[in-house]
Amino acid sequence: MLTSVDAGTSGAFRTTVTIPASTDPGEHSIRIYSGDTLLASADLEVTATGDLAVTGGTLWTAGIVLGVLLVIVGAAMLVIRRRTAMS
Numbered sequence: 001m002l003t004s005v006d007a008g009t010s011g012a013f014r015t016t017v018t019i020p021a022s023t024d025p026g027e028h029s030i031r032i033y034s035g036d037t038l039l040a041s042a043d044l045e046v047t048a049t050g051d052l053a054v055t056g057g058t059l060w061t062a063g064i065v066l067g068v069l070l071v072i073v074g075a076a077m078l079v080i081r082r083r084t085a086m087s
Contacts, residue, residue: 002030019046 002020007013017030025048032040 002017005013005015030042
């Protein structure tokens with residue numbers, strides 16, 4: 001049993017169920033009972049987890065790009081300062 005919940009006076013209920021990470025891959029079902037009476041059932045398939053997909057660049061790439069941009073901006077500021085000092 002994953003959880004137990006009490007229904008309201010109308011018979012409605014709401015709950016969140018977390019499938020344990022230790023659950024074996026394969027076909028499973030979630031069943032709702034009232035006492036010994038099965039009220040509803042939902043089949044689901046648990047799949048094995050895989051490696052996370054690569055979704056973008058890494059942090060060091062952003063650091064290199066930022067560093068290069070700072071060097072370019074710094075060099076441009078030096079050139080502009082020298083030109084205005086000579087004028």
